[in-house]
Amino acid sequence: MKRPSSLTLVNLGLFLLLGAGIVHDSRAQSWGDFLKNAASDAARQAVGNNVRQAVTGAVDGAARGLAQPAAPVAQAPVQAAAPAGCPRRKGTPLPIGERPDGFEPAALWPEDTGCPVYSVSDLKFDKARAAKTAFREASKVPCSDCEGGYAFDAWGGRSLVKSGDYSREFPKLLVALEQGKSLGWKGERYDVRISATGAHPIGEMPCRQFHYTLHEKARLVAEYDGMYCEYTRPYIANPSWNEVV
Incomplete structure (x- = not known):
């Protein structure tokens, strides 16, 4: 069940007090000011909480994005260019290397x-x-x-x-x-x-x-x-x- 916000609770308390007739005329103005200020504070707190939650969510999301490495981009294999004067060929050259010392004749x-x-x-x-x-x-x-x-x-x-x-x-x-x-x-x-x-x-x-x-x-x-x-x-x-x- 969703909990009521602070602003809603203040408004509800004001309604009950006024309806019961327990507020005296001599103190109505100061009590009303108190309730008004309380409502304003509650509203500011609610807005502040929403802003903090939004900022916190954005920062957390950015941090998660930095923590996760980017997926590697597939690249087509690059074939080395043939030396000058050599024919261009497809495939992989044979690994011949240099003649070993023990190779005879x-x-x-x-x-x-x-x-x-x-x-x-x-x-x-x-x-x-x-x-x-x-x-x-x-x-x-x-x-x-x-x-x-x-x-x-x-x-x-x-x-x-x-x-x-x-x-x-x-x-x-x-x-x-x-x-x-x-x-x-x-x-x-x-x-x-x-x-x-x-x-x-x-x-x-x-x-x-x-x-x-x-x-x-x-x-x-x-x-x-x-x-x-x-x-x-x-x-x-x-x-x-x-x-x-």
């Missing part, structure tokens, strides 16, 4: 182009790939029933895969080799040997390094260092081992 570390790398196909191994091409050309042998009239003994690894997809099964044979172990085959003219030399990642990508040799009997004809890395190729959900060099 050094030629299998990606060459620095000064541009961010977004996929394995962007990695540059110009020197290592040139050595691989020279190795293949050195293994060339005449062939009467093949296109161009020649074949490459360096491609004889298919003889090691007895069943299944060669592109999937041959990398499995290589990465299963322990360091220092090797496998190989005898071609039409040359013997090919692939030895596991280490397992050093490039950034966060697992990689295994191999040394390839080409012999004609006891003579070393050519050699190069190659590498397989495990990563996800486009349109393939699971990572797999793939030849990089």
Whole structure:
């Protein structure tokens, strides 16, 4: 139930006293002044209370607003601008970093182009790939029933895969080799040997390094260092081992 205000109680008391006829004429003026002053004081007090309540409420509300941290405003991710001379690409660059001291052979570390790398196909191994091409050309042998009239003994690894997809099964044979172990085959003219030399990642990508040799009997004809890395190729959900060099 709502309590009556001070002004209402004063007015009610005045009404009762006047109605009962107990106010004498000689003191009516002073008593009336007293009641008038009491009513005014009550009104001022009521107004003052209302003002204090309003001010207090405003201050409390402001304090609560300061105490509560503002909700963070969502911002769109900002993509760093490509260095001068580098193509603009979408996505996140691969975390390659610097070549670790223990990484061997050094030629299998990606060459620095000064541009961010977004996929394995962007990695540059110009020197290592040139050595691989020279190795293949050195293994060339005449062939009467093949296109161009020649074949490459360096491609004889298919003889090691007895069943299944060669592109999937041959990398499995290589990465299963322990360091220092090797496998190989005898071609039409040359013997090919692939030895596991280490397992050093490039950034966060697992990689295994191999040394390839080409012999004609006891003579070393050519050699190069190659590498397989495990990563996800486009349109393939699971990572797999793939030849990089």
